[in-house]
Amino acid sequence: MQKLNQFLKFTPILKEKIWGGEKLRNYLNKNSDKSNIGESWEVSDVEGDTSIVSNGNLKGENLKELIATYKGDLVGDKVFKDFGNKFPLLIKFIDAKEALSIQLHPNDELAQKRHNSFGKTEMWFVMQSDDKANLIVGFQKDSNQEEYLHHLENKSLLEILNVDEVSKGDVYFIPTGRVHAIGAGVLLAEIQQTSDITYRVYDWDRQDSEGNYRDLHTDLALDAIDYTSQQSYTTAYSKQENVASEIVSCPYFTTNVLPIEGSFSVNHNDKDSFVIYMCVEGKVEFSMNGERETIAMGETILVPASIKDFKLSSSVKSELLEVYIK
Template sequence: MQPILLSPAFKDYLWGGTKLKTSFGKKSDLAIVAESWELSTHKDGQSQVASGPDTGLTLSDYIQKHGNTILGKHAEAFNYFPILIKFIDAKDNLSVQVHPDDAYALKHEGEYGKTEMWYVLEAEEGASLYCGFKSSISREEFQRRIEDNTLLEVLNQVKVHKGDVFFIKSGTVHAIGKGIVICEIQQNSNTTYRVYDYDRRDAQGNPRPLHIQKALEVAELCPPAQIGNDTPPKNCGGYTVKQLASCQYFTVEKLDIASSATLQISKESFQSIICTEGEGSLTLDGNALRFQKGDSIFIPAQETSYSITGACEIIRSYV
């Protein structure tokens, strides 16, 4: 089973910009590209195969055609494709929001909850985001501050720089600030509960809906247990590997490749390769696949090795 290039689904949310087109080579007729869903089988936006004989198939149809064995043994623990990977360009502030855990989301939304991690690709001078609270507060205070528009006063605000890592466990109240571009690896879910949206209006002049009651039921009203990741990179000779996050839903690594790297894949899990800097070529079983900054590659689960040549930064994810 050869690796395949994927083309993303695009979202034009009102806070988005144009950096995914100008800096990451995304081709879209949309004036605003807030998000590109690079690895997705979600009903709200599917990736499509963009190389090989299956070009044009959605990722869901590709998996159905070749069978769930290409996802690997670890994916058997999930009822459907386990993760979703996207680029996000926040030209303006995103809403303050929270995602439910699996139990709540399955009961109320019919899909998994959403634990996620962010790797910062770009950050303008002074950019920041919110992650959890400065200190623990009561649910009554949380509701009152939502109602009187003082919620930002008690949220934990963090300055952001290129290369920063944030782990956002389900239940963590958060918001990406303007001037930030990230790569997000998350559970395969699109359930978001907004609690504050800067009184913005949509194209029809209507305020976007808030989900205060559900947010009150799922939010963890305390400082975040984990924000960044200080794990040092491992030098592998010609390239380095740094683990960015690892949890029950996904493991994410950043590879900085000077010229070449030989990597392993097993029957335990598929792998996602996202190029965030540079360009190169991925070769498996003698077949080479060229890629550049912004490209997404899916490698089916199998027992073999593959090589990457070229000076590039890679985000590798698996379950």
């Protein structure tokens, strides 16, 4: 088998949403004649939405085919042992012109039992936000099923949920069971388990263009909700130029922030995993043995597990999110 020695870029899978806007096209340069683009799936192995390589010798191959061919060389031996031919993460950029529904995701056990799927632990990195734009994350104080149902039925959920105004660089970790919603005016990067299972509990009573309401999942959500509260829902982190600094680490993924200026070498001998880079500011060149690929803000690249050494360089202030599995 030929050695996998290529940085991988994929064609974004763009999703129209009732709450989507124009920032993915106008701000992140996603090419589309669609309106209301809410999500750009950058790396996906969700059934029916498998990413296709857009560069190099493997152009046209899909992610599922690559895993079947290259196995641990692509994803890492441990990742392949744990997940087989299923890529474990779904990588997105999201633009909320209007607020998303208030929702949550089931854990692995419930998702497997009910949907034959992974659960959906995720995180958000805010890339841009309009004035006073917010995120809904968790409860203000510990709640319970009875109180929650009372407010749900009276359309007063916001009285018990935590609402944070957000700005560029804010990070939120969303474990399964935590009630959440992206508010209007927020553009963010999302890293999550490979799952499209969402329990929608309130959708602002809005209708689509044909006058239909979207389905709600009130009963399914009740025993999936985590009713406990946190003192703060934001994730504190520090960052250092040309150093990958951890911001989130959980059993499903680790995400570092990497500000870049100038050039430096990267070594991944300590990892048995693919590494995904999302550009959240500027433009960065990846180079290795004469091969070069560039990603600008709003673009994503996958470095196979077989590639351990390469160089990053940028002539402008740039920042990457670095994502892998420990």
